[in-house]
Amino acid sequence: MTIDEQLDFLRKGTVEIIRAEDLRVKLERSARTGKPLRVKLGTDPTAPDIHLGHTVVLRKLRAFQELGHTVIFLIGDFTGLIGDPSGKSSTRPQLTRAEIDANAETYKQQIYKVLDPAKTELRFNSEWMDKLGAEGFIRLAAHVTVKQILERDDFEQRLAENRPLALHEVLYPLVMAYDSVALAADVELGGTDQKFNLLMGRNLQREYGQEPQAVVIMPLLEGTDGVQKMSKSLGNYIGINEPPNEIFGKVMSISDELMWRYYELSTDLTSAEIAALRASAESGARNPRDIKVELAKRIVADFHTATDADAAEEEFNRIFKRKEAPDEVEERTIAASAYKLPRLLVDVNLAPSMAEARRLIEQGGVRVDGERRTRVDDEVALQKDQTMLVQVGKRRFLRVRGV
RNA sequence: GCAGGGGUGGUCGAGUGGUUAAUGGCACCGGGCUGUAAACCCGGCGGGUUCACACCCUACGUAGGUUCGAAUCCUACCCCCUGCACCA
Incomplete structure (x- = not known):
């Protein structure tokens, strides 16, 4: 592929690439020197059950791997050990070392359903954060002004609305940004909710004399309710470890509108192919239901096998079309x-x-x-x-x- | 520490002495229509006994109290938020 083709390939489904020009330069240099790019994804060790929403970013990482680059899957164990000490956020409990290790294991088992293990580095940020110490951390903090931190929308809002904002919360983005420095990341991926943190990485790298990472921002996939982002705590998720019948059923229950989102973010179909499907549904040439079946089978096959997908469809028809009892009943x-x-x-x-x-x-x-x-x-x-x-x-x- | 505000069912949020197991929205559950889509319609949504009318228990931060009667009033305590003060 030419560099332009690569850029197009990487651009599918993204919300934004900051800056696309930076990415081009990096791709070109990598092609010239034969040195793969280091593509970072930071993750929280709290919820190791990966769902379809997480795979949006993972799929993009794999796209980089397909172009020969190296993915660094970073587990934020340092921040995980601290969690949210105020205890206000149940989504950020303080984890023990053992819990983090167990979660990391689970991650490993799951991410390789999408990622190529040969091109993936699994790292922990305690590796460098532990060494930093209080002194190092305050030195690090000196590189960022309060005003810069407060640019983050939700910080600004909470301040404006007189809602509480704890100090550790404003410190966490610093840690994440420093991870990019420690790893000398070329590219970092994240969801739209991570934009601020990703940009902070760029700033900090510049402060440390590194070339700023390119930032690839992916949309957040809506959950099966079609409204809120997919998350385990909202119960609107499709877990990639779920049995084929479950995944199939859940996909079938999403709305038609949402189906196109899933096609775009959770399959390898090109934008043109998706547009064609959409046209066939809108013209009445095809029943949207059948297109959804196709989607469900694709997604099942991604995390299980094509045979499982066929079986799931058969089972689904048995129960809902023919209203019979399932093949196997507990x-x-x-x-x-x-x-x-x-x-x-x-x-x-x-x-x-x-x-x-x-x-x-x-x-x-x-x-x-x-x-x-x-x-x-x-x-x-x-x-x-x-x-x-x-x-x-x-x-x-x-x-x-x-x- | 001081001042003010607040803690109600999965959630948001009404209710300020009595038909209040607690209005309403959301979420959720069952049914109908369908394509387990959306939209829509009907029903339900603390628990137990009962075929049923009905009865009982538990519940409005915690513990006491006043009252025939409290989520609603009083006292103490706990927790949360905001502001002020402190910032060597």
Whole structure:
């Protein structure tokens, strides 16, 4: 690829590249010298369960790897050990060394579903931060003015609105920026929420006499609700370690509008290919549902296999198109006896409380052996070794066996 | 330390002595329509007993108190926020 082609390739899906010209210079130099670029991604060791949102940036990193560059996957263990000492942010707990190590392991297992391990360096920022010490850190802080720090939007806002802003919060961007210096990063990737921190890296590198890193900013992928960014705590995520059927189902539940976002940010299709799909949906030539099936299969195949994707589709059709029971249903045993229906649901964990069970029944959400049961006082007799299929809602099935 | 404001169900946010398990929005759950899309419609949304009418328990930061009766009043305590003061 020519440098221009490379730039175009890297640009797909990005929000912004700062500055594109800097990136070009770096790409050119790398091509000339044969020395790969060092492409950094900083991450928090808190939530090691990677979801589709994280993969947006990971995919971009892989794009760099495909061009021969080196990815530095940086785990911010130093900041993780400190967390948010004020304890206000539950998303930033203080972690122990052991927890961080365990999380790092989990990261490793997951990121290589996207990244090429041969071109990935895994680093920890405690490597240099531990050595820095209080003195070093204050020296570091001397390179940045308060005004510069306060340029960050949310800091400025919170100040303006008289909301609290703790000192450690303004210090963290410094740590992240210093990571870029320590690593002599050529490029750093991040989501739009990281823009300030990424730019801080540029500034600090300049202060330390390094050539500023190019910054590649990726959009934040919306979660399955289509509104808020995907995150575990909001429960709107698609985890890459989830079983194929789950991933498939979750993708199928996203809105049509959101589907195009996912196509753009979570598949390798080119912008032109996506535009063509979109046109076929809008003209009515194709049912959007089928295009979504295709998306779901692609995403499943990315984290599992193409065979898994086919199986997931088949299972999905079985349950939702043909309204049959799934291929494999979890089985639970329970003492053979006669049960009041709500009691049964609670005993096998299909409902959290009797009140909830009753509601489900009254509202027509419960089927036993395929038959809808709406009477709360019904009794179900379960003989020894007899099984029955209990369904709650559209997708929760359980085979209950008497013992 | 001083002053002011505030702590209500998953969340936001009403409620300032009594039909208040607590208005409303969001989220969530079940049903309907569909393509498990969106939009929309219906129902639900602390727990327990009951076929059911109904009854009981728990809940408005914590602990006491006043009252026939408190989320609402009083006292103490805890926590949060803002400002002031301090900044050698």
